[in-house]
Amino acid sequence: MTDRLLDLMVNAALEAGAAIMEVYASPFGSVEKSDGSPVTLADEHAEKIILNGLAETGLPVLAEESAAAGNIPELGDRFFVVDPLDGTKEFIKRNGQFTVNIALVDKGRPVTGVVYAPALDQLFSGGPDGAYEFIAKDGKADAGHRIEVDREGPMHIVASLSHGHAALGPLCDDLGAADNVSVGSSLKFCLLARGDAQLYPRFTPTCEWDTAAGQAVLEAAGGSVFAISGVPLAYGKSEGRFYNPYFAAAVDAKLAKRTAAKMRELVGTEGDVK
Secondary structure, eight states: OOHHHHHHHHHHHHHHHHHHHHHHTSOOOOEEOTTSOEEOHHHHHHHHHHHHHHGGGOOOEEEHHHHHTTOOOOOOSEEEEEEEEEOHHHHHHTOSOOEEEEEEEETTEEEEEEEEETTTTEEEEEETTEEEEEEEETTEEOOOEEEOOOOSSSOEEEEESSOOOTTHHHHHHHHTOSEEEEEOTTHHHHHHHTTSOSEEEEOSOEEHHHHHHHHHHHHHTTOEEEETTSSBOOSOOGGGTTEEOOEEEESSHHHHHHHHHHHHHHHGGGGSOO
C-alpha cells in the first residue's frame, strides 16, 4: 500500500462527494432498480467520477451501479469495491446520513478504506497505518487525527436507520446494551471506529459495496467484523452475487464472535448467503 493509492481513493471520494452535493441541493427524483432499491442521478454521477479516478491503478473495480447493470470485471486477488452513494434512502430523506465508500480488497480482506459523508463534512480512512478522521470541506480534507475503538464503559449499539429487524431487541437485552442508536449508511462502522459505540449487529441483507470501506476503517481502528457463521466477513463472493450474510461488527473479535453466535441462535440460517 502506498500513500499515493490512498490519496487517489480520498481524492476520488472528495470529488464524488462534491457531485453528490450538487444534486442534493437541487430538486431530484429517484427510480427503483430490479432489486427494489432506489437510485438517483447522484449515484450515477459519483460512480463515474470514482471509476475515472481509480482507472490509472489498472485494478478492477466492483462498483454498485455497474454491477446492477451487469458490468462486473474479473476481480482476481486485488480489487476495489465502490458504493458511490451508500444510504440512498437517507439521501432521498435529506437527513445527511449518506456516504461515499471506496475500499481496496486483497485476498478477500478489505485492507484500506475511505468513507466520506459529504453533507456532514466527515471523512474517515483506514489502512495498515491505522484509522483516521478528517474534517472535509470544499473538496479538501484537514490533517486529521487518529481514531481507535473504545472497549471500556457501557455498551452502545448502532443499528440501521432504514432496515430494522425483530431480533434486535432480544439481542440488545441479552448483551445488556445501554442503548440502541439508529444511524444510516456505513457511518455505523465509523462510529465504532472512533469510540462512540461498541457493536453493530446487521440482521438484514447488505452487499459487499455497502460494507467493505467501513469494515476497513473499523478494523484499522482495532475492531473486527464476523459473519453470522462465526468467520471473518470476506469479499469477492461472486457465487452469491456479492451479497453478505448477516454479520456483527464490534470493537474486538471476542464481542463480534459472541454476537454472531447469539444472532444465529435468534434467527437460525435466515442470515446465511443463499
